[in-house]
Amino acid sequence: GFALSEHSTVRGTIKEKPGFNPSEDAAALRKAIEGIGTTEKTLIDILTQRSNAQRQLICKAYQDATGRTLCDALEGDTNGHFEDILVALITPPAKFDCQEFIQATKGAGTTESILIELFASRSNHQIKAMCDAYLAETGRALIHDLKSEVSGDFEKTLLILAEGKRDESTNVDMAKAKEDAKILYEAGEKTWGTDESKFIDILCHRSVPQLRQTLVEYKSLSGKTLQESIEREVSGRLEEILVAIVKCVKSVPAYLAERLYKSMKGAGTTESTLTRIIVSRSEVDLQDIKAEYKKLFGTSLYSDIESETSGDFCQTLLKICGEDGK
Structure with a gap:
């Protein structure tokens, strides 16, 4: 069910390798990197067929054996998108999310689509881990830095998601779902001008199972899907993030x-x-x-x-x- 997916890797494609030996893997990587001409196949085979936790142990063994980090070795020896994906593979998941966040917010113009993806698709647990990694990496609070990057209702929505406060109960309150659907209908389709704050509040705080039921109630109340209503009533970045949340609620x-x-x-x-x-x-x-x-x-x-x-x-x-x- 929904709660399981958090820590289990049942639906992943990469599993832990049985009989795993980090120093053996580190030695094979070293040979592939330091030999004459990099043996890319070895790098690919090892780094894609171990779990992330196992790759962390390989990194440690590599550094113990060579005195340099595997990350430095890969960056010195590969390049382009191939280098990027190998480095991504040896980065702990929360730190990788954090680096993607930093990448999306630095330089001229923020890459909003990445921020939307990160915050709409991650669980509270993953968001908290990303914020912890950000603090460790930069010495600053992610939420604080996010505030300076974006503005308006879009910002408000991202900030609420970044707090990782979505309700995680699995119980569905049918009456509440009906009531929320009515609030959304009255805040959008039914009035002149849309009350965006109601959409933001409900979509960012209710649990996923609760929102699934609200989507059903909304459709039977208004004859439209909530996504269709958002697309009609809201525009710009706010529309994009609210639609992304609705899509993530569904799947x-x-x-x-x-x-x-x-x-x-x-x-x-x-x-x-x-x-x-x-x-x-x-x-x-x-x-x-x-x-x-x-x-x-x-x-x-x-x-x-x-x-x-x-x-x-x-x-x-x-x-x-x-x-x-x-």
Whole structure:
């Protein structure tokens, strides 16, 4: 069920390797990196077929044996998107989310679509871990820095999500779902001008099972889906984040499958999005994402990656993805 997915890797594509030996792996990586010409296949085989926890032990063994970090070694020896994905693989998940957040908020202009994806698709637990990693990395509170990056109702929504305060109870209060649906209907479709604060409050605070029921009640009350109403009533970044929350309430894997599809089928492939989603969900729900992808787009994630990317980067993605259900 919903609560399970948090710590279990049942729906991931990467499992712990039995009979795992970190110093053996570290030695093989060292040979692949320091030998004449890097043996990319070795790097791919080892780093995609171990769990993240196992990769952390490999990093430690590598540093103990060589006096330099595996990250430095990979950065010195590989490049481009291939380097990025290998480094992503050896980064602890919360730290990886944190680095993606930093990347999205630095430089000219914030990449809002990444912030939306991070905060709409992560659980309270993952958001808290990302905030902890951010504090460790920068010495500052993520929420504090987020405030200076974005503004208005979009900001308000991100900040509420970043606090990780979504209700986590699994009980569904039917009367409350009806009442919330009515509040949303009256705040949007039924009035001149939309009261966005009601949408923000309900969509950011209620539990996922509760919101699922609210979506059902909304449809029977208004004849439209909540997503359709949001698309009609709200605009800009706020519309994007509220729609993303609704999609994640229905199914995080389906939402991420759509993100992957758009990252490949848009103008030019967005490799960083492929890397972020495939790596960060590899031990969470990549199996489900693959199934949703096939259902939504009629083609397999595996074959689309194969045709839209190339080289060692492509091979790494395919190895993480796994061939089943090609």
